Amino acid sequence: MSTPYEPYLLTADGTADFGALRRYEERGGWAAARRAVTEMTPAEVIGLVKAAGLRGRGGAGFPAGVKWGFVPPPDRVPGPRYLVVNADESEPGTFKDQALLETDPHLTLEGAVIAAYAIGAETIYIYIRGEMPAEARILQEAIHEAYGAGHLGAGLYDTATRMDVTVHRGAGAYICGEETALLTSLEGGRGYPRIKPPFPAFSGLFGQPTIINNVETLANVPAIVNRGVAWFRSMGTEQSPGGKIFSLSGHLKRPGNYEAPLGIGLLTLLHDPRYGAGPWQERPFKAVIPGGSSVPVLRADELDVRMDFESLQAAGTMLGSGGVIAMDESVDMVEVLYNLARFYHHESCGQCTPCREGTGWTARILRRFHENRGREEDLALLLDIADQMMGKTICPLADALAMPVKSHVTKFPDEFRRHMGGEIPRYVPPSSWAVG
Amino acid sequence: MPRLTINGQEVEVPQGTLLIEACARVTEKPPHFCYHPGLRPDGNCRMCMVKIEGMRGVSISCTLPAAEGMVVSTEHPEVLAARRGVMEFLLIHHPLDCPVCDKAGECILQDHSYDHGRGASRYIEPKIVRPKRDLGPRIALWPERCIRCSRCTRFLDEVTGTSELAFFERGDRTDLDIFPGRPIDNPLSLNIVDICPVGALISKDFLFRARVWNLRKKASVCAACSRGCNVVLESYEGKLTRLVPRPNPHVNHHWMCDHGRLSHAYVHDPRRPRQIVKREDARSFNVALPEALEAIRAGLEAVRAAHGAAAVGGLVTAWLTNEELHLAGRLLRDVLGARRLVALAAPPGEAYVAKSGFRIAADRNPNRAGLEAVLGLVPDDEAVRALAADIETGAIRALLVLGGMPAPAYPEELVAVASRLELLVVQDLVPSALLDRAHIVLPAAAAPEKHGSFINDDGRVQRLEPLLVPPVPGGDLGILGALLRALGDRPPGGGGAVGVFADLAARNERFQGLTFQELGDLGRPRRGAEDRPRPPHAAGE
Ligand SMILES: Cc1cc2nc3c(=O)[nH]c(=O)nc-3n(C[C@H](O)[C@H](O)[C@H](O)COP(=O)(O)O)c2cc1C
Ligand code: SF4
Ligand code: SF4
Ligand code: SF4
Ligand code: FES
Numbered sequence: 012m013s014t015p016y017e018p019y020l021l022t023a024d025g026t027a028d029f030g031a032l033r034r035y036e037e038r039g040g041w042a043a044a045r046r047a048v049t050e051m052t053p054a055e056v057i058g059l060v061k062a063a064g065l066r067g068r069g070g071a072g073f074p075a076g077v078k079w080g081f082v083p084p085p086d087r088v089p090g091p092r093y094l095v096v097n098a099d100e101s102e103p104g105t106f107k108d109q110a111l112l113e114t115d116p117h118l119t120l121e122g123a124v125i126a127a128y129a130i131g132a133e134t135i136y137i138y139i140r141g142e143m144p145a146e147a148r149i150l151q152e153a154i155h156e157a158y159g160a161g162h163l164g165a166g167l168y169d170t171a172t173r174m175d176v177t178v179h180r181g182a183g184a185y186i187c188g189e190e191t192a193l194l195t196s197l198e199g200g201r202g203y204p205r206i207k208p209p210f211p212a213f214s215g216l217f218g219q220p221t222i223i224n225n226v227e228t229l230a231n232v233p234a235i236v237n238r239g240v241a242w243f244r245s246m247g248t249e250q251s252p253g254g255k256i257f258s259l260s261g262h263l264k265r266p267g268n269y270e271a272p273l274g275i276g277l278l279t280l281l282h283d284p285r286y287g288a289g290p291w292q293e294r295p296f297k298a299v300i301p302g303g304s305s306v307p308v309l310r311a312d313e314l315d316v317r318m319d320f321e322s323l324q325a326a327g328t329m330l331g332s333g334g335v336i337a338m339d340e341s342v343d344m345v346e347v348l349y350n351l352a353r354f355y356h357h358e359s360c361g362q363c364t365p366c367r368e369g370t371g372w373t374a375r376i377l378r379r380f381h382e383n384r385g386r387e388e389d390l391a392l393l394l395d396i397a398d399q400m401m402g403k404t405i406c407p408l409a410d411a412l413a414m415p416v417k418s419h420v421t422k423f424p425d426e427f428r429r430h431m432g433g434e435i436p437r438y439v440p441p442s443s444w445a446v447g
Numbered sequence: 448m449p450r451l452t453i454n455g456q457e458v459e460v461p462q463g464t465l466l467i468e469a470c471a472r473v474t475e476k477p478p479h480f481c482y483h484p485g486l487r488p489d490g491n492c493r494m495c496m497v498k499i500e501g502m503r504g505v506s507i508s509c510t511l512p513a514a515e516g517m518v519v520s521t522e523h524p525e526v527l528a529a530r531r532g533v534m535e536f537l538l539i540h541h542p543l544d545c546p547v548c549d550k551a552g553e554c555i556l557q558d559h560s561y562d563h564g565r566g567a568s569r570y571i572e573p574k575i576v577r578p579k580r581d582l583g584p585r586i587a588l589w590p591e592r593c594i595r596c597s598r599c600t601r602f603l604d605e606v607t608g609t610s611e612l613a614f615f616e617r618g619d620r621t622d623l624d625i626f627p628g629r630p631i632d633n634p635l636s637l638n639i640v641d642i643c644p645v646g647a648l649i650s651k652d653f654l655f656r657a658r659v660w661n662l663r664k665k666a667s668v669c670a671a672c673s674r675g676c677n678v679v680l681e682s683y684e685g686k687l688t689r690l691v692p693r694p695n696p697h698v699n700h701h702w703m704c705d706h707g708r709l710s711h712a713y714v715h716d717p718r719r720p721r722q723i724v725k726r727e728d729a730r731s732f733n734v735a736l737p738e739a740l741e742a743i744r745a746g747l748e749a750v751r752a753a754h755g756a757a758a759v760g761g762l763v764t765a766w767l768t769n770e771e772l773h774l775a776g777r778l779l780r781d782v783l784g785a786r787r788l789v790a791l792a793a794p795p796g797e798a799y800v801a802k803s804g805f806r807i808a809a810d811r812n813p814n815r816a817g818l819e820a821v822l823g824l825v826p827d828d829e830a831v832r833a834l835a836a837d838i839e840t841g842a843i844r845a846l847l848v849l850g851g852m853p854a855p856a857y858p859e860e861l862v863a864v865a866s867r868l869e870l871l872v873v874q875d876l877v878p879s880a881l882l883d884r885a886h887i888v889l890p891a892a893a894a895p896e897k898h899g900s901f902i903n904d905d906g907r908v909q910r911l912e913p914l915l916v917p918p919v920p921g922g923d924l925g926i927l928g929a930l931l932r933a934l935g936d937r938p939p940g941g942g943g944a945v946g947v948f949a950d951l952a953a954r955n956e957r958f959q960g961l962t963f964q965e966l967g968d969l970g971r972p973r974r975g976a977e978d979r980p981r982p983p984h985a986a987g988e
Binding site for chain 1: 489490491492493494496503504505510528529532533535536537539540569570572573594595613614616617618619620621
C-alpha cells in the first residue's frame with residue numbers, strides 16, 4: 012500500500028453530466044461488460060471474481076464469486092436465473108449506494124450486467140429504496156441510454172446474449188433490504204424474510220436461482236474485469252481485498268462518503284483531513300459505531316482498529332455496510348440506544364416471536380430510561396432479552412438490535428444508571444410515531 | 448432413509464421427514480405453535496427449537512428435514528433457555544384471560560406455559576390493547592390473544608385458497624384482519640378455529656357454551672354427507688355441543704366442513720319425535736316398546752292373513768348403519784317376504800372441492816354406499832312411486848318406514864296414499880306428514896346416538912360411536928332386534944353392532960375379512976374398494 016490509493020468507485024468530479032453514458036464511455040466505461048460477454052465464458056468471470064476475493068459490501072461480507080458459483084447448472088434447475096441489485100440502502104448511517112447511483116449509475120449497471128452474464132441471467136431487477144425517487148429517475152435514464160447504445164437488450168454485443176433491466180421501487184420498509192424479504196416484496200408479497208435454506212442461489216425470485224448483490228459490490232466488478240486480480244488485491248488486506256466506500260456521519264468536521272482501501276485505520280478515517288478531519292467543535296469522541304447502526308458500538312479507547320472484515324470482528328464488532336457514526340461527549344448513550352431500539356422496533360417485520368416482541372419490549376424499557384424511570388434490574392433484563400433474541404430468528408434484524416443493546420449496556424452502564432433517578436431533563440423525540 | 452440420533456437414541460426415518468416429526472418418534476414432540484402437520488411449515492414461532500450437534504446456537508425443528516448422522520437434543524440447556532424466552536415473549540402482551548377464554552383447557556399457549564414458561568412475568572410496560580371484532584357469520588376474533596402463528600392464514604391460502612385473512616401493520620403492531628367487506632364465509636372456515644393454538648379465533652356457535660374439560664367425547668364420523676369425515680363428537684350436559692375433525696389421511700386429513708359441524712340442530716330439536724306413539728281412531732297414546740311391538744306384530748299378522756305375505760312393503764334410508772340395514776333386510780326380506788323394499792334418498796346438496804382437494808359430497812346420504820353393499824339397494828324415486836302405486840291399488844297394505852332422515856323427503860304420492868294402509872309404521876328423526884299418518888311412530892336414533900358403521904363414498908367402512916343416549920334405549924339396532932324377536936326370529940350375533948357386523952361379514956362378500964373391532968379409529972376399505980391415502984395438496988381430487 013505504498014502507492015497512493017486511487018479511487019475507482021466514487022470518481023465523480025462534480026460536473027453535471029458526469030454520470031451520462033457519453034462521459035462514462037469516455038472513461039472506458041462499458042468496456043468490461045463488452046469484454047466479459049464477448050471474450051470470456053461465464054465460468055471465467057466467476058473464476059476471476061473469486062480470485063479477486065471481492066466480498067459483499069451489503070453487510071455480511073460474503074465472497075461474491077463464491078456466491079455466484081452456487082447457482083446450479085441448468086440441467087439441475089432449469090428455467091430462468093435472476094440477478095437482483097440490492098439498492099434498498101436503509102441502514103441508519105449508510106449512504107454510499109445512494110451516492111454511487113446518483114453520480115455514476117452506469118458503473119453499477121455495468122457491474123450488474125457482468126454478474127448477470129456470469130450466472131446465466133437475462134433479467135436484472137434493481138430494487139431501489141422508495142425514498143430515493145431522484146436516484147430511481149437517474150437510474151432509469153441510464154438504463155434508457157444503455158438500451159440505446161446496445162449495452163442492454165437483445166443480441167448484446169452481437170452475441171446471442173440478452174439482457175433486460177427492471178427498476179422496482181420499494182415502499183419504505185427497512186426489512187425489504189434483507190435479501191429474501193426483498194425477493195418476496197419483488198414478487199408482490201408482504202416483505203417477510205424467508206427461511207434459509209433454500210438459499211436464493213437455488214430457489215429465489217419466483218422460485219428460480221437468484222443472486223442478490225449490493226450496489227457497491229457490483230460497482231467493484233467492472234474494475235476487476237478491466238484491471239485484474241493482482242491490481243484488486245494490491246489494495247486492502249489478504250482477507251478483505253479492494254477498496255470500500257465509508258459513509259462518515261455524526262460529530263465530524265467533514266462528514267460524507269470517502270473511498271479508501273479496506274484495512275484503513277478507523278482513527279485515520281476519523282481524524283485525517285482527507286476524510287473526517289477530526290471531531291466537530293473539537294469535543295473528544297465518546298463512541299463510534301463502525302459499520303452501520305446494527306453493529307456493536309466502540310468506546311473511545313477502542314478506536315485503534317483497522318476497517319476490514321476480520322479486524323473489526325476481532326474487535327468484537329463488524330464492518331457491516333461501512334457506515335461510520337461518530338459521537339462526541341455531548342451524546343447520551345441511552346438516547347442513542349433508545350433511538351436505535353425505536354428504529355428496529357418500528358422496522359421489525361413482526362413475523363417471528365423473539366424479534367416481534369423483543370424489539371418492542373426493549374424499546375419500551377428504554378423509553379422508561381429516557382423518561383428517567385430506569386431500574387437497576389433493567390440492565391440485566393435488557394441483556395437477557397437481547398440473548399433471547401440473538402440467533403433465534405428468521406433473519407438477522409433481531410441481532411441488529413440485540414448487538415447494540417449488549418454493547419451499549421455493557422460498555423456504558425453508568426450512563427444507564429444516570430437515567431434511574433430523574434436528574435436528566437426530559438427529551439422530546441423528534442418523530443411523530445410513539446412506542447406503545 | 449436417514450438415520451439420526453435424538454436424545455441419545457438412534458432412529459431411522461423416511462427421507463424428507465421433518466426433524467420435529469423425527470423427534471416425536473423417540474420422545475415428546477418438541478413444543479410448537481406455528482407448525483401444523485396439515486399445513487406447510489412456516490417456522491415463525493421459534494418454539495420448536497432443538498440443539499443439533501455441530502451447528503451454532505439452536506435450530507428450529509419444524510422446517511428442517513431429518514438428515515443422515517444428525518445428533519439432536521431436545522432437552523439441551525440452550526434449548527430450554529430458548530423455549531423459556533419464546534414463552535416469555537409470547538406472553539408479554541397476552542391478556543391472560545383464560546378464565547373467560549373458550550380455548551382454555553385445550554390451549555397450547557396455556558399448556559406450554561405450564562411446561563416451559565416462567566411463573567411470573569418480568570414485563571412491566573403497558574400492554575397493547577385491541578378490541579375484539581367480527582370476521583364473518585361464524586367467526587369472531589379476540590386479537591389480543593393472537594400469537595401471529597399464521598396457521599389461519601396458511602389454512603385459508605393453502606386449503607381453501609380463499610385468503611380472507613391477512614396480517615396488517617408490522618412488528619408488534621402486526622394485526623390479523625380481513626379486508627373491508629370481505630368476511631370469512633367459506634365452506635371450511637371453522638377449521639381455523641380448531642387450529643388456532645390460542646383463543647383468538649372463536650366459533651360463534653360454540654362461544655361460552657362449555658368449558659372444554661367438561662365435554663364428553665367420542666370418536667365417530669360426520670353424517671352430514673357421504674364423505675364421512677372423521678370427527679370427535681363432544682357433548683355437555685347431554686347435549687351435542689361441538690364437532691371437531693379427527694385426522695384421517697384416507698378421508699378428511701385434518702379438516703371437516705362447516706355444514707358438517709352445524710347441521711346437527713335436529714338432534715335437540717324440541718319437535719323431534721322422542722316417544723313411541725300408537726295411534727288409534729285418530730287418538731294417540733305414548734306407549735312402551737313391548738306394546739308397540741305387539742301392535743306391529745298383530746297388524747302384520749292381520750295383513751298377511753288377509754292379503755298374503757306380499758302385501759307388506761318396506762322403505763329404508765341411508766341414515767341406517769350397515770348393521771341396522773342388515774337387520775332390516777333380514778326382517779323385511781327373510782322374515783316378512785316383503786313385496787317391495789325400496790330406499791329413499793335425501794335430495795343432493797352442493798358439491799365442493801377445496802384447493803387442497805378436500806371434498807364435500809353433493810350426496811347428503813351418509814350411508815348410501817352401505818345401502819348398496821348390504822342390501823343391494825340404490826335409492827330410486829321410481830321405486831318409491833311404484834311402492835305408492837302398490838299401496839293405491841291395495842297390493843301393499845302394511846308399510847314399515849325405517850331410518851328416517853334429518854329433513855323429511857317423502858314424495859307427495861306416498862303421503863297421499865298413506866291413509867289407505869292398514870298398518871303404517873314410521874320411524875323418523877323429524878316430524879313429517881307421513882309420520883302424522885302413522886299407526887305406530889318409532890323415534891329414530893340420530894347418528895351421534897348410534898353404534899355401528901357407515902360406508903363412505905370411497906367404500907371405506909367407518910365406525911360410529913354413540914355419544915348420546917337415543918330416545919329408545921338400544922337405538923335403531925335395538926328396535927330392529929326386538930321386532931325380529933316379536934316376529935319369532937332372533938337377531939344374529941346377539942343383536943349388538945359387533946355381533947351383527949360379524950354376521951354381515953360372514954354372509955356378505957363385500958364385508959369379507961372385516962371385523963368391527965378391526966375397523967379401528969380410521970376405518971377399513973370394504974372388499975373391492977381402494978385403500979390409498981389421499982395426498983393433502985393434490986387439487987382437483
Ligand atoms: C435487516 C436487514 C437489512 C438489510 N438491508 C440491506 C440493504 O439495504 N442493502 C443491502 O445491500 N443489503 C442489505 N442487507 C443485506 C442483504 O440481506 C444481503 O446480504 C446483501 O444484499 C447481499 O449482497 P452482497 O453480498 O453484495 O453484500 C440487509 C440485511 C438485513 C438483515
Ligand atoms: S427477525 Fe424480525 S425482521 Fe427478521 S423475520 Fe423475524 S420478525 Fe421479521
Ligand atoms: S388467529 Fe390464531 S391461528 Fe391465526 S395467527 Fe393468530 S394465533 Fe395463529
Ligand atoms: S364434508 Fe361431509 S362428512 Fe365431511 S364434515 Fe362436511 S358434511 Fe360432514
Ligand atoms: S413450530 Fe417451528 S417455528 Fe413454530
